[in-house]
Amino acid sequence: MSSILLGSIEAGGTKFVCAVGDMDFKVQEQTSFPTGDPEETMKKVIDFFSAYDISAIAIGSFGPVDIDPHSENYGKILATPKLEWRGFDILSALKKYFDLPIYLTTDVNASAFGEYTMGAAKDANSCVYFTVGTGIGGGVIQNGEFIGGLTHLEMGHTFVKRHPDDIDFEGVCPYHGADCLEGAASGPSLQARTGLRGETVTEEHDVWDIEAYYIAQLALNTRLNFAPEKIIFGGGVMQQEHLMSKVRSIFTELNNGYVEVPPLEDYIVNPAIPENGSATVGNFALALRELNK
Amino acid sequence: MSSILLGSIEAGGTKFVCAVGDMDFKVQEQTSFPTGDPEETMKKVIDFFSAYDISAIAIGSFGPVDIDPHSENYGKILATPKLEWRGFDILSALKKYFDLPIYLTTDVNASAFGEYTMGAAKDANSCVYFTVGTGIGGGVIQNGEFIGGLTHLEMGHTFVKRHPDDIDFEGVCPYHGADCLEGAASGPSLQARTGLRGETVTEEHDVWDIEAYYIAQLALNTRLNFAPEKIIFGGGVMQQEHLMSKVRSIFTELNNGYVEVPPLEDYIVNPAIPENGSATVGNFALALRELNK
Numbered sequence: 001m002s003s004i005l006l007g008s009i010e011a012g013g014t015k016f017v018c019a020v021g022d023m024d025f026k027v028q029e030q031t032s033f034p035t036g037d038p039e040e041t042m043k044k045v046i047d048f049f050s051a052y053d054i055s056a057i058a059i060g061s062f063g064p065v066d067i068d069p070h071s072e073n074y075g076k077i078l079a080t081p082k083l084e085w086r087g088f089d090i091l092s093a094l095k096k097y098f099d100l101p102i103y104l105t106t107d108v109n110a111s112a113f114g115e116y117t118m119g120a121a122k123d124a125n126s127c128v129y130f131t132v133g134t135g136i137g138g139g140v141i142q143n144g145e146f147i148g149g150l151t152h153l154e155m156g157h158t159f160v161k162r163h164p165d166d167i168d169f170e171g172v173c174p175y176h177g178a179d180c181l182e183g184a185a186s187g188p189s190l191q192a193r194t195g196l197r198g199e200t201v202t203e204e205h206d207v208w209d210i211e212a213y214y215i216a217q218l219a220l221n222t223r224l225n226f227a228p229e230k231i232i233f234g235g236g237v238m239q240q241e242h243l244m245s246k247v248r249s250i251f252t253e254l255n256n257g258y259v260e261v262p263p264l265e266d267y268i269v270n271p272a273i274p275e276n277g278s279a280t281v282g283n284f285a286l287a288l289r290e291l292n293k
Numbered sequence: 294m295s296s297i298l299l300g301s302i303e304a305g306g307t308k309f310v311c312a313v314g315d316m317d318f319k320v321q322e323q324t325s326f327p328t329g330d331p332e333e334t335m336k337k338v339i340d341f342f343s344a345y346d347i348s349a350i351a352i353g354s355f356g357p358v359d360i361d362p363h364s365e366n367y368g369k370i371l372a373t374p375k376l377e378w379r380g381f382d383i384l385s386a387l388k389k390y391f392d393l394p395i396y397l398t399t400d401v402n403a404s405a406f407g408e409y410t411m412g413a414a415k416d417a418n419s420c421v422y423f424t425v426g427t428g429i430g431g432g433v434i435q436n437g438e439f440i441g442g443l444t445h446l447e448m449g450h451t452f453v454k455r456h457p458d459d460i461d462f463e464g465v466c467p468y469h470g471a472d473c474l475e476g477a478a479s480g481p482s483l484q485a486r487t488g489l490r491g492e493t494v495t496e497e498h499d500v501w502d503i504e505a506y507y508i509a510q511l512a513l514n515t516r517l518n519f520a521p522e523k524i525i526f527g528g529g530v531m532q533q534e535h536l537m538s539k540v541r542s543i544f545t546e547l548n549n550g551y552v553e554v555p556p557l558e559d560y561i562v563n564p565a566i567p568e569n570g571s572a573t574v575g576n577f578a579l580a581l582r583e584l585n586k
Contacts, residue, residue: 126442142442149419149435150520154552158514161452161472175551179454221451225518227443258468259447 006291007049010281011090012107013082013134016041020047025284027277038088040230046097058103058286060110060279061090063137067105067152075104085198103290106152107131107279110137113146114282115232119272124229127163129271129278130155130223131235132215136182140226147226156182160217160281163210167194177223185214187237203242211237212246219251219268223259234271234278244270299584300342300350301576304383305400306375306427309334310573311341318411318577320570331381339390351579353403353572354383356430360398360445368397368556396581396583399570400424404564405432406439408525409576412565416522417522421515422564422571423448424507424528429475433519440519453510456503462486476490478507480530496535504530505539512544512561516552527564537563 005028010017012035019030031048035041049057064078075091087221091104105113112129121127126142136156140147147153157173157180171178172192178184190198193207197226201207215238219231238244271278298321303310305328312323323343328334342350357371368384384397395521398406405422414420419435429449433440440446450466450473465485470478483491486500494500508531512524531537541557554560564571 067341124442142440143438145436147435147440148344148520149417150516150555151553153520154517157551158517159454159510159547161454173550176547179547217452221514223443224447227446229440254452254469254472256468258450260444262443276434 005049006287011061013062021284056101056287056291058283060107101290107138110282111278112276117285127230130239133235216250299580304354331421349394349580349584351576353400394583402432403575404571407571414523420523425530426528509543
């Protein structure tokens with residue numbers, strides 16, 4: 001058993017990360033490359049894994065992607081703005097080369113599963129994982145199962161209350177302007193407001209109060225909608241501790257004593273798996289689960 | 294087997310409905326009475342069921358209520374504004390008289406389970422049920438299980454975008470003003486805006502556009518947060534067909550072509566079980582499930 005190797009594909013919109021891991025979900029080998037067109041990208045993926053005797057693979061993909069095994073479009077990337085990927089069947093492209101159990105889910109579901117298995121939610125029965133970066137997305141796990149019936153979730157496009165000082169901002173979501181979280185609080189929204197890339201905006205800038213107001217609403221709505229045991233925020237925007245503490249403090253203001261919560265330092269947290277490794281660990285665990293089915 | 298009888302207790306904040314049903318979840322006998330203090334109310338409940346040879350009971354209770362069997366407060370009504378019920382252990386009060394399997398959940402979970410079993414979601418694997426009345430609450434089912442890890446959900450207190458013509462409304466939620474759905478769109482909010490009880494406000498009144506705007510956001514956020522196969526709206530406020538069609542039409546505007554949805558007449562619907570019977574059917578089904586455990 002100790003020789004079993006598992007494969008992880010983190011198929012992001014800008015970057016692919018492929019990894020081979022062992023039964024302890026430790027990375028043995030890893031590679032990453034920019035996301036090109038489907039053919040060249042998948043060729044790199046296949047070349048990488050061909051060098052190993054892999055027993056199962058899991059893919060955490062950018063979306064929208066059809067992850068319903070009962071659907072006729074199962075495995076296909078759907079209406080993404082990356083036109084060359086639209087309609088591409090990422091699952092079949094792999095199955096052609098690897099006659100193995102292959103599990104497909106979303107990138108945020110994979111990260112959620114990693115944190116649930118070995119990270120911030122390892123002692124919990126439920127968690128919600130968000131990424132706040134170029135986009136905003138979330139994955140939800142309860143008792144080991146992902147939430148999502150009709151298709152995967154699109155939590156980044158939920159509507160929230162506009163910050164009183166942000167009423168005139170036009171937002172960056174092509175569908176919802178600044179009405180949805182992705183339009184009002186994704187990385188590009190920070191840039192649209194300040195003219196600066198998020199990581200270069202100083203801690204003192206007022207935009208962080210606005211950002212924290214939206215993320216705090218997301219956290220509060222998540223507590224009310226799912227009552228998860230942990231709420232985890234990953235992604236580039238959330239890596240700043242000053243932002244996390246603002247989020248916790250505005251959460252408390254907005255909740256106004258209504259709903260009970262654990263101490264927020266333990267409840268609204270960053271990922272515990274270092275080096276953006278949540279999705280890779282999650283994929284290893286999902287690949288193993290698929291193998292054991 | 295055909296002689297087995299099941300008990301349903303719909304423990305509402307203003308009214309209790311107790312029913313005895315058969316294995317087909319048909320009501321054999323039913324009674325209802327206003328919610329008084331815990332002692333007199335539970336005496337009526339116990340008197341009613343004592344006349345039957347019941348095999349199992351399910352309770353759908355107003356909240357907040359501790360429905361976690363692993364919690365030390367399991368069975369207790371929590372921080373309700375109904376002070377005499379605060380801390381009352383509704384489950385133990387019943388167990389003292391009935392040595393039976395007794396299942397406890399929230400009122401909206403019971404209604405959701407009824408619609409999932411025999412109502413609007415009977416052919417679905419997932420659904421979300423909302424009540425919009427004196428308060429706003431929701432229950433979520435996926436693959437037969439309720440969503441909610443830490444405790445039951447409080448979806449009525451989620452924050453949404455304020456209607457542009459409703460910015461100055463103070464709202465009716467003692468915790469969140471008009472920021473949360475219960476503050477902005479519950480029955481009492483209609484009365485606060487118009488001075489009229491909801492059922493007497495004419496179809497032409499502008500307040501319905503505001504109401505529909507909030508309910509449409511709730512429906513859209515629900516589609517994005519849970520991707521359920523059905524979204525069901527019960528409760529007094531939602532019984533008007535003109536409101537449901539406004540909600541569907543604003544949902545389409547707000548979504549702006551982003552997320553795929555089934556035809557909305559089949560997706561955003563009223564309960565299919567007549568005469569407010571969803572919770573009773575749900576309780577029968579939950580009592581039977583508890584009996585079969």
